[in-house]
Amino acid sequence: MTxxxxxEIDNVSMIFNLSSEKIDNIKEYFLKFIKGQLFFERFIALDNISFKVKRGEVFGIVGLNGAGKSTLLKIIAGVLKPTTGKVYVNGSMAPLIELGAGFNFDLTGRENIFLNGAVLGYSRAFMNEKFDDILKFSELEDFIDVPLKNYxxxxxxxxxFSIATVVNPDILIVDETLAVGDYKFQEKCKNRIEELLTTTGTTVLLVSHSSNQIEELCDRVLWLEKGKMKMLGNVKDVMNQYNSYY
Structure with missing residues (x-):
């Protein structure tokens, strides 16, 4: 890896074994397991994917639901281990993969700032120092002591997003987060990403169903279809083909 x-993603495939029949309880599962009556179907979520992402690049990933986009991001983030292939990542990472991941919904927003910071590897002292910045960016001053289950x-x-971008990560992974919330905050997120790009050279991996977001932010785009690479290239060429295809 230069x-x-x-x-760098090198010939990555991800295969899941899905149960081919409905099992209602644990007892039934163990009985079938003992009798050798458990049957699974192979589901290929990703099929031989290879590409490289440059430092400071905004790299988009598009495709319909079930194309393998989120699975690919989870493999890059280290949440999943690929069935075959290699993944090389050279830098710190801030993943925004699943909404609410790393949060406890019974705790308040304030408590979750420190909890999520610990999950991301930040000390309590560091989170204390950055707390006001996180609160200001999130605009949640009136709700910070309310349990997250009411958010x-x-x-x-x-x-x-406010917690993940309070530092300047080498890699920011964003999976549909910008599609949630009001337009004003979406614009604020996009401005923050552009700031990270221009001031610190952060690399961004962006998954979005919004063609406008991809076209506005990305340099190159990978188009996945049913786990396979359909097209990889500059944003204009790929999105023209993608939009006309669907």
Missing amino acids: QDYII SSGMIARLA
């Missing part, structure tokens, strides 16, 4: 690239999805997205 210094020009911060992420809307947009409020959760605000908090998650």
Whole structure:
């Protein structure tokens, strides 16, 4: 892996074994297991994917639901281990993969700032130092001591994005987070991403169903279809083909 690239995906495949029949309880599962009557179907979520991402690049990933986009991001983030292939990542990472991941919904927003910071590897002293910045960016001052279970999805997205971008990560992974919440905050998130790009050279991996977001932010785009690479290239060429195809 050369210094020009911060992420390299080398012949990555991800195969899941799905149960081919409905099992209602644990007892039935163990009985079938003992009798050798458990049957599974192979589901290929990703099929031989290879690409490289340059430092400071905004790299988009598009495709319909079930194309393998989120699975690919989880593999890059280290949440999943690929069935075959290699993943090389050279830098710190702030993943925004699943809305609310790393949060406890019974705790308040304030408590979750420190909890999520610990999940991301930040000390309590560091989170104390950055607390006011997180609160200001999220615009949740009036709700910070309310349990997260009473937050809307947009409020959760605000908090998650504010925590993830309080530092300048080498790699920011964003999976549909910008699609949640009001237009004003979406613009604020896009401005923050552009700031990270221009001031610190952060690399961004962006999954979005919004063609406008991809076209506005990305340099190159990977188009996945049913786990396979359909097209990889500059944003204009790929999105022209993608939009006309669907």
